[in-house]
Amino acid sequence: MLRRALAVLLSVALVGLVAPPAGADTLDDLAKRQAAAERRKAAADDTIESLEHDLEDTDQEMAAAYVRLTKVRADLDVAQAALDVAEAELTSAESAAKKLADRLADAQSEEAALVTKIEEQVELNRSTKSSIAELARRAYRGEGAPDSMSLVVGAESATDFVNRFSLSQTALRVQTNTLTDLQESEATARNSQVRLEAVRETVADLKTEADAAVVVAEKARATASSKRAAVADLLAKEKADLAVIEKRKQAQLDAKDKAEQASSALANDIQDIIGLTKKEKDRIRKEKEAARKKAEEAARKKAEEEARKKAEKDKAGGTPSTPSTPSPPTSDPKPPAGKGFFAYPTKVPHITSNYGYRLHPVLGYVRLHAGTDFRAYCGTPIYAAAAGKVVWAQYRAGFGNQVLINHGEVGGKNLMSSYNHFSRFAVSSGARVSKGQLVGYSGNTGTSTACHLHFEVYVDGQTVNPMSML
Numbered sequence: 399m400l401r402r403a404l405a406v407l408l409s410v411a412l413v414g415l416v417a418p419p420a421g422a423d424t425l426d427d428l429a430k431r432q433a434a435a436e437r438r439k440a441a442a443d444d445t446i447e448s449l450e451h452d453l454e455d456t457d458q459e460m461a462a463a464y465v466r467l468t469k470v471r472a473d474l475d476v477a478q479a480a481l482d483v484a485e486a487e488l489t490s491a492e493s494a495a496k497k498l499a500d501r502l503a504d505a506q507s508e509e510a511a512l513v514t515k516i517e518e519q520v521e522l523n524r525s526t527k528s529s530i531a532e533l534a535r536r537a538y539r540g541e542g543a544p545d546s547m548s549l550v551v552g553a554e555s556a557t558d559f560v561n562r563f564s565l566s567q568t569a570l571r572v573q574t575n576t577l578t579d580l581q582e583s584e585a586t587a588r589n590s591q592v593r594l595e596a597v598r599e600t601v602a603d604l605k606t607e608a609d610a611a612v613v614v615a616e617k618a619r620a621t622a623s624s625k626r627a628a629v630a631d632l633l634a635k636e637k638a639d640l641a642v643i644e645k646r647k648q649a650q651l652d653a654k655d656k657a658e659q660a661s662s663a664l665a666n667d668i669q670d671i672i673g674l675t676k677k678e679k680d681r682i683r684k685e686k687e688a689a690r691k692k693a694e695e696a697a698r699k700k701a702e703e704e705a706r707k708k709a710e711k712d713k714a715g716g717t718p719s720t721p722s723t724p725s726p727p728t729s730d731p732k733p734p735a736g737k738g739f740f741a742y743p744t745k746v747p748h749i750t751s752n753y754g755y756r757l758h759p760v761l762g763y764v765r766l767h768a769g770t771d772f773r774a775y776c777g778t779p780i781y782a783a784a785a786g787k788v789v790w791a792q793y794r795a796g797f798g799n800q801v802l803i804n805h806g807e808v809g810g811k812n813l814m815s816s817y818n819h820f821s822r823f824a825v826s827s828g829a830r831v832s833k834g835q836l837v838g839y840s841g842n843t844g845t846s847t848a849c850h851l852h853f854e855v856y857v858d859g860q861t862v863n864p865m866s867m868l
Contacts, residue, residue: 425486432479442472449759450847456760457653460646461847464760467639474632481625488618495611502604509601512594519587526580643760650761657845660796661768664816669859671789671804672812682860693755694764701757733866734809734857740783740867741833743817743853748773750850753863768861769818769854770868774840776821776849782831783815783853783868791823791838797852798844801825801837811857815864818852819843 423431449468453461669679751771755764774780786805794800799820805813821841825831842849855864 423482423486425483425490428479428483428486432476432483435475435479439472439476442468453759453847456758456847457646457650458847460643460650460760463639463642463646467636467643470632470635470639474629474636477625477628477632481622481629484618484622484625488615488622491611491615491618495608495615498604498608498611502601502608505597505601505604509594509597512590512597516587516590516594519583519590523580523583523587526583530577530580647761653845654758654761654763654765657765657796660794664794664797665856665859665861668802668812668814668856672859674859678858682858686860690755690764690766693766697755697757697764733862734811734813735867737867739808740815740855740864741781742772742868743780743783743851744772744774744778745781753861753865766861769816769852770864772851772853774849774851776841778840778849778851779824779836780817780820780838780840780851782833782835782837785833786814786831788825788827788829788831788837789814790827791825792827793843794818796845798846799823799838799841800844803831803837812859814856814859816854816856818854819846819850821849 446465446468450461450465453464456464666679669682674682749770750773751767753767753770755766757764782803784803784805786803789802789804791801792799797816797818799818799822801817801820801823803815803817805815807813817837819841820838820843823838824836825838831837840849840851846852853864855862855867
C-alpha cells in the first residue's frame with residue numbers, strides 16, 4: 399500500500415521535486431509567460447478580421463500570406479512558451495529520476511555489503527561453534543582443564559605447579575572468549591539481518607519510485623519533443639510566408655499605384671459630372687495632398703507610439719491592446735449634413751474597418767482607407783443610404799461592381815455615395831431610388847479579400863468620413 403501511494407504521489411508531483419538553479423526561471427515564471435502568450439494570441443485572433451479588411455487593397459497573395467504570418471507568429475509565441483515549460487519540466491523530471499536512481503544504487507550497494515557481511519558472520523559463527531564443540535568433546539573425554547586437586551597432586555615442584563596453573567587459566571580464558579565471541583557474532587548477525595530487511599524494503603520502495611520517475615521523465619521527454627516539433631513546423635511556415643511576402647512586394651506596389659489611379663479616376667469622373675472647374679479641381683487636389691501629408695506624419699507617429707507601448711506590454715507579459723486607426727485628417731471638407739442624414743446601408747450594421755489613414759502593415763507606406771467597411775456576408779442585401787439618382791451601376795477597377803448615387807446639392811455642396819464589391823445589382827444606371835431601397839447584394843468583386851460592403855461618401859468629389867453623416 400505504501401509503495402503504491404508513493405508511486406501515485408510521485409507521478410503527480412515529481413516534476414516539482416527539483417528546484418531550478420539559482421537565477422533561472424521557475425516553472426511558475428514560465429507558466430505565467432505561457433499564459434501571457436496565450437492572451438496575446440487571443441488579442442491577435444481578435445484583430446484578424448480587421449486586418450483582413452485593412453489589407454483589402456493589397457495584392458491578394460501577399461495579404462493571405464501576411465494574415466497567415468500574423469496567425470503563425472501568435473501561435474509561435476504560444477508554442478515557444480509551451481516549449482520552455484516542457485523543457486523545464488523535462489529537466490526537473492530527469493534530475494529527479496537521476497537522484498532516485500543514485501539513491502537506489504546507494505541502497506543496492508548497502509544491501510550487497512550487508513549480504514556479504516552476514517555471509518562472513520555466518521561462516522565465523524560456524525567456525526566458532528565448531529571450536530566450542532571440539533572443546534566440549536575434549537572436556538567429555540577429560541582432556542580439558544584439570545581441577546585444583548589434580549594440579550596440586552600432579553605438580554613435581556612449586557614451579558611446575560605455577561606453570562600448570564597458568565596454562566589452566568589460559569585455557570579457561572580461551573573457552574570463555576570463544577563463547578563471548580559467538581554471542582557477540584550472533585547478536586551482530588541478528589542486527590545485520592534486521593538492517594538488511596529494512597534496506598531491502600527501502601530498495602523495493604526506491605525501485606517503485608524510480609520506475610515512476612522514469613515514466614514521468616519519458617512523458618516529459620515526449621512532450622518536449624512534440625513541442626520542439628511544433629515550434630520547428632511554425633518556424634518553417636513563418637519562413638514560407640515571409641518568402642511569399644518578399645516575392646509579392648513589387649506586385650503590391652504596382653497594385654497600390656493602380657488603386658490610387660482608380661481612386662483618382664473616380665474622383666475626376668465625379669467632379670466632371672458635377673461640373674467643377676479646373677481651378678476648383680486643383681484646389682481640391684492640393685487640399686487632399688496637404689491632408690495626406692499631415693495624416694501620414696500623424697499616422698507614423700501614432701504607429702511608433704503604439705509599437706512602443708506594445709513592446710512594453712509584451713516585455714511585462716501583459717495583453718497587447720488592439721492597434722487603433724489614426725484619426726482622419728481635419729482638412730477634409732466639412733460634411734454638408736449632420737448625423738442621421740444617411741441611413742445605414744445594411745439591416746444589421748457591423749463596422750469592420752473605419753475611414754482614415756493607416757500604415758500598410760507590410761510595406762509601411764501610409765494610405766487612405768476612403769470609406770467605412772460593413773460586415774456583409776456574400777449575397778447580403780444592400781440599401782440606398784439616402785434618396786437620389788443612380789449615376790451608374792457598373793464595374794470599376796479596384797472597386798468591383800459599384801453603384802454610385804448622386805444625392806444632389808446639400809448645404810451648397812454636391813453629395814454622392816458609392817456601394818462597392820457587389821456580387822450583383824438590383825438597380826440600373828439612371829434609376830431614381832428612395833432612402834432604404836435595395837440597390838444590390840454584397841460580394842467580393844474588385845480588390846477585396848472577402849465579401850463585405852465598402853461604403854464611400856463624396857463631397858464635391860472628395861471622400862469624407864461616412865460616419866459623420868450616418
